Amino acid sequence: MSIRHPVLASSPAPRRTLLAAALLALSGTAAAFSPTVVNTNITEADVRSAQEGWGKALIQISEDHASGGLSKAKATAGAVLDAAYGYNMGVVLFKPTLAHGQQTFRTTRAGALAYFVGDDKTYPDDTGFALKGWKKYEFKNAGVFINGDLALTQGHVMLTDKQGKVTVVDKTWGFKKDEKGQLRIVLHHSSLPYQPAK
Amino acid sequence: MSIRHPVLASSPAPRRTLLAAALLALSGTAAAFSPTVVNTNITEADVRSAQEGWGKALIQISEDHASGGLSKAKATAGAVLDAAYGYNMGVVLFKPTLAHGQQTFRTTRAGALAYFVGDDKTYPDDTGFALKGWKKYEFKNAGVFINGDLALTQGHVMLTDKQGKVTVVDKTWGFKKDEKGQLRIVLHHSSLPYQPAK
Amino acid sequence: MSIRHPVLASSPAPRRTLLAAALLALSGTAAAFSPTVVNTNITEADVRSAQEGWGKALIQISEDHASGGLSKAKATAGAVLDAAYGYNMGVVLFKPTLAHGQQTFRTTRAGALAYFVGDDKTYPDDTGFALKGWKKYEFKNAGVFINGDLALTQGHVMLTDKQGKVTVVDKTWGFKKDEKGQLRIVLHHSSLPYQPAK
Amino acid sequence: MSIRHPVLASSPAPRRTLLAAALLALSGTAAAFSPTVVNTNITEADVRSAQEGWGKALIQISEDHASGGLSKAKATAGAVLDAAYGYNMGVVLFKPTLAHGQQTFRTTRAGALAYFVGDDKTYPDDTGFALKGWKKYEFKNAGVFINGDLALTQGHVMLTDKQGKVTVVDKTWGFKKDEKGQLRIVLHHSSLPYQPAK
Numbered sequence: 026m027s028i029r030h031p032v033l034a035s036s037p038a039p040r041r042t043l044l045a046a047a048l049l050a051l052s053g054t055a056a057a058f059s060p061t062v063v064n065t066n067i068t069e070a071d072v073r074s075a076q077e078g079w080g081k082a083l084i085q086i087s088e089d090h091a092s093g094g095l096s097k098a099k100a101t102a103g104a105v106l107d108a109a110y111g112y113n114m115g116v117v118l119f120k121p122t123l124a125h126g127q128q129t130f131r132t133t134r135a136g137a138l139a140y141f142v143g144d145d146k147t148y149p150d151d152t153g154f155a156l157k158g159w160k161k162y163e164f165k166n167a168g169v170f171i172n173g174d175l176a177l178t179q180g181h182v183m184l185t186d187k188q189g190k191v192t193v194v195d196k197t198w199g200f201k202k203d204e205k206g207q208l209r210i211v212l213h214h215s216s217l218p219y220q221p222a223k
Numbered sequence: 224m225s226i227r228h229p230v231l232a233s234s235p236a237p238r239r240t241l242l243a244a245a246l247l248a249l250s251g252t253a254a255a256f257s258p259t260v261v262n263t264n265i266t267e268a269d270v271r272s273a274q275e276g277w278g279k280a281l282i283q284i285s286e287d288h289a290s291g292g293l294s295k296a297k298a299t300a301g302a303v304l305d306a307a308y309g310y311n312m313g314v315v316l317f318k319p320t321l322a323h324g325q326q327t328f329r330t331t332r333a334g335a336l337a338y339f340v341g342d343d344k345t346y347p348d349d350t351g352f353a354l355k356g357w358k359k360y361e362f363k364n365a366g367v368f369i370n371g372d373l374a375l376t377q378g379h380v381m382l383t384d385k386q387g388k389v390t391v392v393d394k395t396w397g398f399k400k401d402e403k404g405q406l407r408i409v410l411h412h413s414s415l416p417y418q419p420a421k
Numbered sequence: 422m423s424i425r426h427p428v429l430a431s432s433p434a435p436r437r438t439l440l441a442a443a444l445l446a447l448s449g450t451a452a453a454f455s456p457t458v459v460n461t462n463i464t465e466a467d468v469r470s471a472q473e474g475w476g477k478a479l480i481q482i483s484e485d486h487a488s489g490g491l492s493k494a495k496a497t498a499g500a501v502l503d504a505a506y507g508y509n510m511g512v513v514l515f516k517p518t519l520a521h522g523q524q525t526f527r528t529t530r531a532g533a534l535a536y537f538v539g540d541d542k543t544y545p546d547d548t549g550f551a552l553k554g555w556k557k558y559e560f561k562n563a564g565v566f567i568n569g570d571l572a573l574t575q576g577h578v579m580l581t582d583k584q585g586k587v588t589v590v591d592k593t594w595g596f597k598k599d600e601k602g603q604l605r606i607v608l609h610h611s612s613l614p615y616q617p618a619k
Numbered sequence: 620m621s622i623r624h625p626v627l628a629s630s631p632a633p634r635r636t637l638l639a640a641a642l643l644a645l646s647g648t649a650a651a652f653s654p655t656v657v658n659t660n661i662t663e664a665d666v667r668s669a670q671e672g673w674g675k676a677l678i679q680i681s682e683d684h685a686s687g688g689l690s691k692a693k694a695t696a697g698a699v700l701d702a703a704y705g706y707n708m709g710v711v712l713f714k715p716t717l718a719h720g721q722q723t724f725r726t727t728r729a730g731a732l733a734y735f736v737g738d739d740k741t742y743p744d745d746t747g748f749a750l751k752g753w754k755k756y757e758f759k760n761a762g763v764f765i766n767g768d769l770a771l772t773q774g775h776v777m778l779t780d781k782q783g784k785v786t787v788v789d790k791t792w793g794f795k796k797d798e799k800g801q802l803r804i805v806l807h808h809s810s811l812p813y814q815p816a817k
Contacts, residue, residue, distance in 0.1 A: 058271050059364035059378070061528055063511040066264040066369060073256050114600070115459040116762045118773035120789050125813040129789055130761035130773060132457055150815065166257035167724035168712045170793070170805050171264060173371025173569060175766050177793055177806050179712035179724060180257070195714050195723055197791055197808040199764070199771055204510070204600050211764055212771050214791040216810030219719040221744065259726055261709040312798070313657040314564045316575035318591050323615040327591055328563035328575060330655055348617065365526035366512045368595070368607055371767060373568050375595055375608050377514035377526060393516050393525055395593055395610040397566070397573055402708070402798050409566055410573050412593040414612030417521040419546065454667050455760035455774070462660040462765060469652055562653035567660060569767030576653070 067176045067202045072169060075200050075208040076178065078109060080162030083184070086141065086155035095144060095156075102141040102155055106134055111201055111209035122194050122215040123154060161185035174202040177212070193218055265374045265400045270367060273398050273406040274376065276307060278360030281382070284339065284353035293342060293354075300339045300353055304332055309399055309407035320392050320413040321352060359383035372400040375410070391416055463572045463598045468565060471596050471604040472574065474505060476558030479580070482537065482551035491540060491552075498537045498551055502530055507597055507605035518590050518611040519550060557581035570598040573608070589614060661770045661796045666763060669794050669802035670772065672703060674756030677778070680735065680749035689738060689750075696735045696749055700728055705795055705803035716788050716809040717748060755779035768796040771806070787812055 082105040090098035111117050112134040119131040121140045128148055131137045139145035143153035166180035182196045199212025280303040288296035309315050310332040317329040319338045326346055329335045337343035341351035364378035380394045397410025478501040486494035507513050508530040515527040517536045524544055527533045535541035539549035562576035578592045595608025676699040684692035705711050706728040713725040715734045722742055725731045733739035737747035760774035776790045793806025 058267060059367040059376070061365070061512045062267060062367045062369065064267070064369040065510075066371060069256060069260060069262070114461075116457045116764060118762045118764060118771055118791065120773060120791065120810075123813050123815070125815060129775070129812065132762045167259070168710045168726045169257040169260045170710060170712060171260065171262040172769050172795065173264060173767055175769055177712055178257070179714060179806065179808065181723070195808070195810065197712065197714065197806065199793070199806075201766065212773065212791065212793075214773065214789070214808040214810070216714075216789065216808070217813065218723065219717050219811065221717070221719060259710045263708075312659075314566060314655045316564045316566055316573055316593065318575060318593065318612075321615050321617070323617060327577070327614065330564045366514045366528045368512060368514060370571050370597065371569055373571055375514055377516060377608065377610065379525070393610070393612065395514065395516065395608065397595070397608075399568065410575070410593065410595075412575065412591070412610040412612070414516075414591065414610070415615065416525065417519050417613065419519070419521060454663060455763040455772070457761070458663060458763045458765065460663070460765040462767060465652060465656060465658070563655070565653040565656045567656065567658040569660060574653070 065174050065202065067171055067174055067200065067208065069169065069171070071202065071208055072171070072176045072178060072200060075109070075210075076164050076166075076198070078208075079198075079210070080164070080182075082109065083155055083162060084159050087157065087159040090142075090153075090156045091158070095142065098153075098156060099138070099142045099144065102138055106137055106141075108207070109210060110134070110137065110213075111203075111211040112137070114201070114203075114209065114211060117210060118199070118212045118214070119210075120214045120216070121154065122217060125150070158187040159184050160187050175211075176200045176208075182215075263372050263400065265369055265372055265398065265406065267367065267369070269400065269406055270369070270374045270376060270398060273307070273408075274362050274364075274396070276406075277396075277408070278362070278380075280307065281353055281360060282357050285355065285357040288340075288351075288354045289356070293340065296351075296354060297336070297340045297342065300336055304335055304339075306405070307408060308332070308335065308411075309401075309409040310335070312399070312401075312407065312409060315408060316397070316410045316412075317408075318412045318414070319352065320415060323348070356385040357382050358385050373409075374398045374406075380413075461570050461598065463567055463570055463596065463604065465565065465567070467598065467604055468567070468572045468574060468596060471505070471606075472560050472562075472594070474604075475594075475606070476560070476578075478505065479551055479558060480555050483553065483555040486538075486549075486552045487554070491538065494549075494552060495534070495538045495540065498534055502533055502537075504603070505606060506530070506533065506609075507599075507607040508533070510597070510599075510605065510607060513606060514595070514608045514610070515606075516610045516612070517550065518613060521546070554583040555580050556583050571607075572596045572604075578611075659768050659796065661765055661768055661794065661802065663763065663765070665796065665802055666765070666770045666772060666794060669703070669804075670758050670760075670792070672802075673792075673804070674758070674776075676703065677749055677756060678753050681751065681753040684736075684747075684750045685752070689736065692747075692750060693732070693736045693738065696732055700731055700735075702801070703804060704728070704731065704807075705797075705805040706731070708795070708797075708803065708805060711804060712793070712806045712808075713804075714808045714810070715748065716811060719744070752781040753778050754781050769805075770794045770802075776809075 086098050086101045089101045116132050119137055121131060124140060131140055139148035139151045141155040143151045163183040166178050168179055170177040177199050179197045182194050184192045194215050195218060197214040198210060200208040201211045202208055284296050284299045287299045314330050317335055319329060322338060329338055337346035337349045339353040341349045361381040364376050366377055368375040375397050377395045380392050382390045392413050393416055395412040396408060398406040399409045400406050482494050482497045485497045512528050515533055517527060520536060527536055535544035535547045537551040539547045559579040562574050564575055566573040573595050575593045578590050580588045590611050591614055593610040594606060596604040597607045598604050680692050680695045683695045710726050713731055715725060718734060725734055733742035733745045735749040737745045757777040760772050762773055764771040771793050773791045776788050778786045789810050789812055791808040792804060794802040795805045796802050
């Protein structure tokens with residue numbers, strides 16, 4: 026949620042301010058439209074920023090693993106889940122790339138944490154996707170659908186590890202903007218590309 | 224709903240195009256975000272444009288009444304209701320300025336038309352609010368609340384008639400963006416300012 | 422936001438549970454639809470409950486004023502504004518029945534509190550609308566428009582004071598469901614009925 | 620969008636009527652809440668019905684292929700895309716189970732039709748997913764997230780062909796309710812389960 030209010034003029038609201046500035050430049054009169062505008066909608070800039078945030082967080086967990094071991098990686102992963110996923114909203118529809126069988130869907134925070142950093146006996150097949158030495162990410166959205174405080178994206182994500190090996194995944198995200206203006210992942214479906222028989 | 228698609232690059236989508244251009248100017252890379260973005264949300268620019276549209280329509284009905292009589296005014300008012308109100312969505316919550324008693328709320332198109340141009344035996348007290356020779360309008364929004372495809376505004380509207388007399392009303396609107404990107408009034412509460420006893 | 426989750430089966434969620442029970446009765450298989458459903462939408466039952474809550478709160482302030490004087494009434498009114506209005510979301514579009522002139526719109530909490538209980542030098546004309554000895558309320562909705570987490574209502578509200586005098590107002594509300602499932606008033610336009618010249 | 624209006628009492632609105640009946644049974648006074656309620660939100664019942672519709676449509680295309688050949692299957696598939704997908708809204712984020720490479724994402728109707736029935740030189744690898752003799756479908760939702768007129772689901776779908784072979788896919792859907800009350804798929808990510816190396 027972004028708020029523009031005269032008495033809040035000095036408060037930080039970078040994305041909103043940029044957009045307002047852009048609109049001002051276009052119209053010359055945006056400031057007169059209303060002294061107070063509250064807008065709960067997601068913008069393209071929000072979505073791009075959230076995707077970047079996800080990529081940076083994945084790399085951060087990998088780096089923290091390298092520098093501080095599992096406990097540091099686990100703390101970072103937990104913080105990422107709390108800040109950028111919607112488990113606090115009741116459920117996240119999360120199908121991680123390598124999850125399978127009875128544990129394909131990680132609708133709880135515990136299931137997501139196990140997937141990212143492993144070390145959980147309840148999820149014995151999880152080896153920690155975020156611990157694989159990721160160094161670089163790139164997004165190639167095929168489409169974006171913005172609907173109120175929810176945005177859906179679909180496309181390829183390219184992840185590069187420390188050996189320079191690139192993993193491509195087919196990725197779908199749903200982001201919901203919470204009351205503080207933070208985008209949270211409420212939907213995440215990741216899968217390895219289909220390999221046709223040769 | 225606004226759509227940005229490469230194959231639609233030549234189609235007209237003025238508001239969206241301006242915003243995209245503004246974002247491009249800000250970021251330099253908006254075009255790479257996704258080849259296709261659909262956005263169903265209302266923007267501030269949409270709301271401002273819809274308010275302007277309402278003011279212009281009111282004056283148009285007055286002018287058509289002056290130049291072409293009641294039948295021309297009625298045709299224009301009907302067209303305005305069909306294009307800019309949400310009666311096609313099932314209901315409009317409409318409390319017009321001078322409506323009262325059992326006919327205070329005009330939740331149907333017939334009730335709204337009667338209010339604007341009168342001439343309907345079912346609404347005997349209606350004399351046609353839009354026929355009062357309006358020449359000028361001005362908006363002073365106190366606040367705007369944007370929530371998905373719905374935007375709420377509240378503030379003063381100043382209407383000037385051909386004698387130069389200014390009528391101030393307290394005005395609340397709810398606009399919903401339809402599937403074609405058109406904003407429709409689904410809520411309209413207008414009232415004369417409270418006059419305290421002296 | 423309502424959440425249905427097996428591990429939360431014993432938690433209190435009265436409205437949701439009733440609805441789920443009703444759906445179960447209809448279909449016989451609702452429980453199998455999904456182990457976890459999160460639903461952020463407003464329901465008719467939510468809206469009715471919020472309207473009732475507003476009526477009860479108004480009477481409570483009046484009663485607290487009678488039993489505990491202005492300070493008690495003010496405390497209750499503040500609690501009502503914090504629990505049931507959306508000032509925490511950045512703005513409320515509030516046009517109270519008797520507000521007028523430069524202070525017609527009470528987009529801040531301070532302005533709303535002054536309107537309900539007076540005693541604020543910034544708002545010298547406010548005598549405290551909630552202190553008028555209200556005993557009974559009744560709603561007669563003309564229409565309801567539900568759109569996501571936002572619901573709009575319009576209709577008559579009849580308030581009866583301790584002398585048995587009934588005041589009728591034309592009332593428009595916008596309710597937004599917050600992340601905790603609480604409906605908050607983000608729009609409120611109240612006006613005395615128009616009195617045609619005789 | 621569902622509409623309840625006294626003068627429309629005889630019009631067909633089955634899902635809404637059931638819900639209204641259920642609420643009536645619960646409260647005894649739902650009818651008095653408002654003479655007119657418009658509700659644009661998706662319900663759980665809507666989502667279940669849309670999932671069932673997708674399953675039935677897939678089987679119908681297979682059956683029409685068996686009985687009437689490719690042209691009949693293609694006509695049915697086209698009708699399904701027009702009725703139940705959101706290509707008319709500007710884009711569908713569609714990652715079909717077996718699509719890959721440069722043609723992984725089928726954001727256009729042509730790409731979706733090719734995937735379901737093949738026979739399109741632009742998509743040389745498509746052999747027609749809907750032509751595989753499907754006889755039965757089953758859904759097992761892991762979670763559902765309902766947000767305004769948009770609902771997200773994630774879970775397993777089990778498809779059985781005429782030889783009795785069962786194919787399991789990991790499936791994510793996004794449904795948007797259009798202005799006529801029809802749910803349309805705006806997001807669809809389907810993938811084969813991950814097979815861990817042994």
